[in-house]
Amino acid sequence: MQHLRQLLEIENSELAKLLRFSLYGLEATLDKARTELPLDPGAKVCDEVLQELQSLLQSKENSSFEDREDESDKLKLSRLQDAFDFDPELTHYLGNSPLQSHTDSDLWNEIQRKLLRVPEELAESWRQRALDLAQKVGAIEDNSDLYQLPFIRDEIIYPGLKGTVKAKGLCLSKQAFLKSEITPNNESGDLYLLAGFLNLYIKFIDIEPDLYHALKSLFGFDVISLHSKPEQRSQYIEALSDRFLRTQKAEKNGDPLSTLRAWIDMDEAIHSLIFVPPAERYSWWGKLQQESRRILKKIADKTINAGHDVRIRQLSGLYADICALSKDDLQLDCGGVPGEVLTCLRVYARINQEESPGRVIFRSSR
Template sequence: MQHLSKLLEIEDSKLAWVLRLGLYGLRTQLQEALKEATKDPGNSICQELLQELNELLQAKILTEKDWEVGRTGDGEKITPHHPITPSPHLSWEDVFEPIQPATTGELKLKYICEALLTDKELLQYVGEYEFHSSNDTDLWNELQRLLLRVPEKLAHVWQERILAEVSQLGALEDKFSLQQMSFCRNEHVYSGLKGNIEAKGLCLSNNIGFDPQLRMETRDGEFDVLAGIVSTCVKFIEIDKCLHHALKSVDRFGVRSLDSESEQAKYVTALLDRFHRVLATADADPAIALRARLDLDEAIHSLVYLPICDRFSWWGKLQQEARRTLNGVVEKARDAGYQVQIRPLWGTYADVYTWSKDDLQLDIGGIPGEVSACLRVYAKINDEVLPGRVLFRSSLEA
């Protein structure tokens, strides 16, 4: 560690900066791995290594007070600059391109966004993305929402890197200035910023009512889960212009962007109608209630990004939470004497297409020849067959 320490101590060294960011990334990855590999034979050594990394990096961590006054602990004035975070996929030539200071009016977060879009692993989940925000406040939220679409482990690594980067710009993580979205529980989604860049983060909260369009109060049950998810869907449609829908009752022939107000209105109307039908049939015949729940589940899962989100992203897990609520209503129908089958459709499209109808083919994201999203599960109630519906990636031959 001797040479690492010496290099890190060199002021204004690009080599030191590259090393420091690499160590931040390594520390985060090891911390995440330790959470799962609790019985790994290298566990204790890894913990010692993390302690050494903490000691190496500690000398470079500035306190919140230091940033507020614009000086280091030694009284030296801080001069923020805009380095590009090196991705594991960047070449050394990319890393050592000259770092240009921001010009007047230029976005402070611009270089972080450019660095993120060089990560080939991340790009397979978000495609050829282009940031469109015109100020740092909006850009911070756009950046964080993009990470909600990738696997949570990868998103966490990038969130740590980004926070390390913005500290060099005189900004600090703010865990308390958060935009709240109504939900059935409290959940921190991502932090905001304070200091040289001010931006609100995002959280789910049970301290505010559901979207008034739902016309529902808290019930302390699975309907609260559905109401929270539908409220979140409606809010995200308002704030995120990247969302699309593939709801058959609105448009059966393609995946449509929700960028326009007219398309938003059509989809949201259909979503709310299906939610209200679920409430209206809550005490009806279990088979009727199940059909209503299947329709709502389809509407929720038809709200998609292109490329399709990873199933283990924050967004993917939110939709899966809605689908899990089907289990209860299926059991009620079976208890009432109905023969019920439910089958989510995943895997190779050639293996599932006989269970589905009106599927849509994509030419972006996912694995060629496989299902990218199960919009509607296959269901059978006694002798009545209710086909599923999927989005699938075209095969290599196509």
């Protein structure tokens, strides 16, 4: 380890920086493997290797990277920040955008919200690791102070911290939903869910600067940041609210075809609130949005039972295989697998022989 330490301590060295990045990745990989393979014959030695790596990376000279030396002196969670930024598995799902927070409280929440976009197994592993690193600087898990997002159920999304670091957690709150202005005044469970999405999205947009929209009716040529384009943010919320009201009206009128078309439009608006790269399908965010699509499938089945010929398809897989069923698609050069669909914004629909193309975001093949 002597020569590793010597190289790490060389200032302004690109080789030192490359080594440091590699060690963070190795540490994350071994730490995850050690948890999954507790009975492996190399487990004890692996623990010693991890201790040596932590000793190298926690030394005073290497407590921060060049571009955040002053900031890291102020952050108790700087160790967590560095480990998170340079985990190669996280980078695959989140892209190369580094963490932006300047306080421990903001850093905790930024990391936890990013974990909502990666596969749940990876997110859970990282949440535990984040708690372990927070405990090393004297902070402990706290579920007593949570920022509430109104929705149709109660759920702790992630905990806060107390002790040496104080940070709010995040939860879904049925009580906050019932107190909101936008609630359906009837017994429809489906509209109840849509009202939940509308309330949740409006509040979540307030606290998440990484959100984009890809709603074609507002702007059809690119994904648009809601943080840097406040006028687009207002227009997206207005469009979401308008589609909710149209769905309410269609449900009240009772025409199955009008209801189905309104639900397709509403589902498109829900799935058009995205991250870049788009959240992984089996992430917390991906599974939340799929709740809307399951209801859409149920509405389609009701329309079929009413005697109509209906086919609904969520577009996924290789873009070359589904592009004939979509239109005005968007292309990104990050996330997922090159040549594959990253997310389905609008489902393909065939209603009584009339086709309505879907719309997707796909990864460029280059």
